[in-house]
Amino acid sequence: MAISDQIIDRCQNLYEDLNFTNAREWKAAVPGRKVIGFMPIYVAREMIHAAGMLPFGIFGGGDQLEVIQGDAYYQSYICRIPRSTIELELTKRLDFIDGMLFPSTCDVIRNLSGMFQMIRPGIYTRYFDVPQNYMDNVGGDYYVMELQELREGLEKLGGIKITDDDLRNAIALYNDNRQLVNKLYDLRAAQPWKIPATEAYLLERAGMLLPVEEHSQMLIDYMAAITAGDRPRRDNCRVVLSGMFCEQPPLNLIKSIELAGCYIVNDDFMLVNRWLTKAVPVDGDPIRSLATTFLHHSVKTSATFEPNEDEKGQYLVEAVRRSSAEGVIFAAPSFCDPALLERPMLMDALNGANIPYIAFKYAENTGQMQPIREQAGTFADSIKLWGV
Amino acid sequence: MNAITTSKPLEPRDAKKDQSQIKQKEMIAGNFQELTDAHKQGKKVSYTFVPGNLNELVMCFDMVGNYPEINALQNGMRKKTGAYIMEAERQGHSEDVCTYVKSDLGMVKKGNIGPTGQPLPEPDLLLLSYTGCFTFMKWFELLRHEYKCETAMLHVPYQADGKITDNMRNYVVNQLKQDVIPKLEKISGVKFDIDRLREYLRESAKAEENLVWVLQSAKHKPSPIDAYFGAIYYVGPIFSAFRGTRDATEYYRLLRKEIQERIDQGLGPVTPDGVMKEEKYRLVTEGPPNYTHMYEFWKMFYEDGAVNVASTYTKVGGTYDFGFRHDPEHPLESLANYCLSCYTNLSLPERVKMLVTYINEYQADGLLINSIKSCNSFSAGQLLMMREVEKQTGKPAAFVETDLVDPRYFSAANVKNRLESYFQMIDQKRHAA
Ligand code: SF4
Ligand code: SF4
Numbered sequence A: 001m002a003i004s005d006q007i008i009d010r011c012q013n014l015y016e017d018l019n020f021t022n023a024r025e026w027k028a029a030v031p032g033r034k035v036i037g038f039m040p041i042y043v044a045r046e047m048i049h050a051a052g053m054l055p056f057g058i059f060g061g062g063d064q065l066e067v068i069q070g071d072a073y074y075q076s077y078i079c080r081i082p083r084s085t086i087e088l089e090l091t092k093r094l095d096f097i098d099g100m101l102f103p104s105t106c107d108v109i110r111n112l113s114g115m116f117q118m119i120r121p122g123i124y125t126r127y128f129d130v131p132q133n134y135m136d137n138v139g140g141d142y143y144v145m146e147l148q149e150l151r152e153g154l155e156k157l158g159g160i161k162i163t164d165d166d167l168r169n170a171i172a173l174y175n176d177n178r179q180l181v182n183k184l185y186d187l188r189a190a191q192p193w194k195i196p197a198t199e200a201y202l203l204e205r206a207g208m209l210l211p212v213e214e215h216s217q218m219l220i221d222y223m224a225a226i227t228a229g230d231r232p233r234r235d236n237c238r239v240v241l242s243g244m245f246c247e248q249p250p251l252n253l254i255k256s257i258e259l260a261g262c263y264i265v266n267d268d269f270m271l272v273n274r275w276l277t278k279a280v281p282v283d284g285d286p287i288r289s290l291a292t293t294f295l296h297h298s299v300k301t302s303a304t305f306e307p308n309e310d311e312k313g314q315y316l317v318e319a320v321r322r323s324s325a326e327g328v329i330f331a332a333p334s335f336c337d338p339a340l341l342e343r344p345m346l347m348d349a350l351n352g353a354n355i356p357y358i359a360f361k362y363a364e365n366t367g368q369m370q371p372i373r374e375q376a377g378t379f380a381d382s383i384k385l386w387g388v
Numbered sequence B: 001m002n003a004i005t006t007s008k009p010l011e012p013r014d015a016k017k018d019q020s021q022i023k024q025k026e027m028i029a030g031n032f033q034e035l036t037d038a039h040k041q042g043k044k045v046s047y048t049f050v051p052g053n054l055n056e057l058v059m060c061f062d063m064v065g066n067y068p069e070i071n072a073l074q075n076g077m078r079k080k081t082g083a084y085i086m087e088a089e090r091q092g093h094s095e096d097v098c099t100y101v102k103s104d105l106g107m108v109k110k111g112n113i114g115p116t117g118q119p120l121p122e123p124d125l126l127l128l129s130y131t132g133c134f135t136f137m138k139w140f141e142l143l144r145h146e147y148k149c150e151t152a153m154l155h156v157p158y159q160a161d162g163k164i165t166d167n168m169r170n171y172v173v174n175q176l177k178q179d180v181i182p183k184l185e186k187i188s189g190v191k192f193d194i195d196r197l198r199e200y201l202r203e204s205a206k207a208e209e210n211l212v213w214v215l216q217s218a219k220h221k222p223s224p225i226d227a228y229f230g231a232i233y234y235v236g237p238i239f240s241a242f243r244g245t246r247d248a249t250e251y252y253r254l255l256r257k258e259i260q261e262r263i264d265q266g267l268g269p270v271t272p273d274g275v276m277k278e279e280k281y282r283l284v285t286e287g288p289p290n291y292t293h294m295y296e297f298w299k300m301f302y303e304d305g306a307v308n309v310a311s312t313y314t315k316v317g318g319t320y321d322f323g324f325r326h327d328p329e330h331p332l333e334s335l336a337n338y339c340l341s342c343y344t345n346l347s348l349p350e351r352v353k354m355l356v357t358y359i360n361e362y363q364a365d366g367l368l369i370n371s372i373k374s375c376n377s378f379s380a381g382q383l384l385m386m387r388e389v390e391k392q393t394g395k396p397a398a399f400v401e402t403d404l405v406d407p408r409y410f411s412a413a414n415v416k417n418r419l420e421s422y423f424q425m426i427d428q429k430r431h432a433a
Helices: A003-016 A023-031 A043-051 A079-089 A107-119 A136-158 A164-188 A198-208 A212-228 A251-259 A286-296 A314-322 A337-353 A370-386 B020-036 B055-059 B067-075 B081-090 B098-109 B135-147 B166-188 B194-219 B231-237 B246-264 B294-302 B331-340 B347-360 B382-393 B412-432
Strands: A034-036 A053-055 A099-103 A124-130 A237-242 A261-268 A327-333 A358-361 B045-048 B063-065 B123-129 B150-155 B281-286 B306-311 B367-370 B397-402
Touching: A003 B294, A023 A034, A023 A053, A023 B055, A034 A043, A034 B294, A043 A164, A043 A286, A043 B347, A053 A198, A079 A107, A079 A136, A079 B045, A099 A136, A099 B281, A107 A124, A107 B067, A107 B382, A124 A136, A124 B166, A136 A286, A164 A198, A164 A212, A164 A261, A198 A212, A198 A251, A198 A261, A198 B397, A237 A314, A237 A370, A237 B045, A237 B382, A251 A261, A261 A314, A261 A370, A314 A327, A314 A337, A327 A337, A327 B306, A337 A358, A337 B135, A358 A370, B020 B063, B020 B246, B045 B294, B055 B063, B055 B166, B055 B194, B067 B081, B081 B123, B098 B135, B123 B135, B123 B166, B135 B150, B150 B166, B194 B231, B194 B246, B194 B306, B194 B331, B231 B294, B231 B306, B281 B347, B294 B306, B306 B347, B347 B367, B347 B382, B367 B382, B367 B412, B382 B397
Parallel strands: A034 A053, A034 A099, A099 A124, A237 A261, A237 A327, A327 A358, B045 B063, B045 B123, B123 B150, B281 B306, B281 B367, B367 B397
Antiparallel strands: none
C-alpha cells in the first residue's frame, strides 16, 4: 500500500472509531494524563497542550452513530451535532474526558455547556467566550483574562503549573501545524486531482484526535508522498465549500460532490486547524501574543461579527480567488442559525463578484446522496459549459 | 424572543380600562409618533434589542429608540407576520431560522410600515446589544446590509458559571466607554453627560421597584395577575423605550395601585374575557409566548382556571426580582450588570434554579414549557431543564411547542390537548397526595 494510502487508512480508522481508542491509549500511557474535549469552531489549543493535556475535538457522532437517547434531549428543530454529542456522552464513549470546552459558536453549543454541567457534574467545563470586540485595550484585555482563567482552570485540574515557556513551546508547535495545514490547502488548490477532498478532510479530522506533534508529522509524510507520485486528472470544475464549520457532513457527501464533477479547492472544515492566519509570536508575553493574533489575524466565519459592512462576505470571495475556484457550494446543516443567517449576505457578496453558487442543507446523518450529487453535477456542468 | 408592549390587542371585554392601561397606550402611541417624526424633527434613531438594551444611555443623546423585536411581536398580534415571513423566505432566508428576524426583514422589504400603520424611520445607528442570543448579531448585520448605516456592537459575555466576574463587567464597561458612547456622540452630535445618565437610572430604579412588587403579587392566592400573558403587558414599558422615563415611573405607580386594589378585593387576574373566576392551577412558565394566537392560547389557560404565577419570559429584559436595580452611583457598571444578568444570558443550571425557586416561592403546581421553534437561545436544552425541575421539585411539568410569530407553527388542537392532559395530571397528583 502506498504511504499516502497508509496514512489515509490510519486517519479513516481514527475517524470511524467512536470509542476513541487512540485518545484512551494516549491517556493510559502515562499516569495522570488528562484529555480536554472541545467543540467547534475555535479554542486556543495551545493552552491545553501547554498543560500537558490532549486537546480532543468532538465533532458529533457522524452517520455511524445511532442516536437513541440524544433525541430525547432536543426538539426536532435543533441541529444534530448536540444530540449526537449527548449520545456519545450518555453511552460512556466520552468517559475518559477530563474536561470540556464549549466555544462561543452559537446558542446551541452555548446551552450545551450548561447541559454538560448537569449531566457530567464532576468534570471541568468551560464556556470559551471569545471577544467580538477587536480593540486591543477592550476585547484584547478581556481575552487575555479569559485565557488566564483557562490557564488557572487547567492548572487546578492537572495539579500543575503552566509556565510561559510551556505556552511558547505549544505556540510554536501549533504555528508549525497551521503552516502545514495551509500548505496542504495550497497543494490541493494547485493540484486537486492529487488530493481528493475526502483525504484532505480525514487528515484534518485526524488533527482533532492526535497530539499535534504526531499530526504535523503525518501531514509532512502525506505531502511528501503525494508530491512524489501522481494521480489521474479529471475534467472537474473547482469549487469552494461553505457552511460546514460545525456539524460535519457524512464523508459520503464530500465524496459525492467530487464524484459529481467538482474539485473542492477550499472549505471551512475544522477551522480550528487554520483559525489564526499568522504565526503567533513566540517571544514576549505568550498570552498577550495569542490574544493579539486572535484579534487581528483570525479567519472570518458566520459565527463572528464583522464590524465593517464593506468587508462583509469578502472572505468568501477571497477564498474563491485565492484557490482559483469557479463557484461556491453552500452546504449548511439544517437548523444552523450561524450558517443560514449569514448565507444571504454571502450570496450578495458572490453576486457582486459574479461568482456562481448553489445551496443545500444536510445533516450529519444524511443518507440520501442522490439529490446532492445531481445538484452538484448540474452545477459542475453549467460551469464547464457556460462558465456560469 | 422578546417582550412586549401593545397598543391595541386583548383588552378585557367587560372592564373599563384601568388608568395604567390608558397610560401605557398613550406612551406607546407617542413613541410610534416620535419614531415617525424623528427625522423630520432632526432626531437620530437607534434600533436595538430588548435584552441588554441601553435605553437610559440612548436617551442621553436625544435619540429615539426603535425595537425590532417589539415591532415583530406587535405585527404577530395583528396577524401580519405570516406574510412578512413568507416575503423574507422568498428573498432567500431559510425556513429554519428565527421568525422574528424574518418578520422584521419582510416588513422592511414591504416598505417598513410599523405595526400601527405609521412608517418607521431608517436607523442612524444599529445598537447591537449582543446579549443572550446569537441571532441578534446576524440580525443587525442583515439590517446593516440593508441600510448601510453605522453599527455599535456591545458584546455581553455569557454567564456560563452562574456569576458575573470582574473581567466580564470591565469588558462591557470598556466597550461602553471606548466604542459605544463615542459612536453615540458622533452620530447624535450630543456630548455625553454622565449626570444625565444618573438621573435616568434613578428613575429606572423607581419603576423597577414597583414592577417587582407587581410581579411578586402573584404569590397571593388567588393571584391578582397572570404573570405570563398579563405580565407581558406589564413589562412592556420597562423592557423598551420607556425605561428611565418619568412616564414609566408613573405607569408602574398606577399599576401597583391597581393591583393592590385587586388584592384587597380578593380578585383574580384580568383576562380578555374579564376577571378570571376560580383559580384552580398555579403554573410557572418557561419560554416566550405565541403572539399570532395569543388570545386563543391564553384562553386555554383561564378557561380551565389556570393562572401563570411566574414566568421566565418576563425576565428577558432584566431579572429585577432577584434584586438587580439600576444604580445611579455606578452608572456604567450598573448598565453592564444589567446586560449580563438578563435571563437568556444565564446558564442552564441557573435557569433551572430560577424555575425551582419560582415553583417553591409561588406555591405553583408545576412547570409549563412553551418551546419556541425560532429560538435556540431559549429552547436548546429545555427538555433537560424540564426533567431537572421535575426532579428537584417533585412537581409535574409539561411541554408544548409553538412559535413566536409564525402562524404556521401554532396547532391549537395539539396545544389544547397537551394542556388538558397536563391539568389532569396535576389533579391526579393532588388526589394521590
Ligand atoms: S450546527 Fe450550527 S446551530 Fe448547530 S451547534 Fe453547530 S453552529 Fe450551532
Ligand atoms: S433567537 Fe430567540 S432570542 Fe434571538 S431574536 Fe430570535 S426569538 Fe429572540
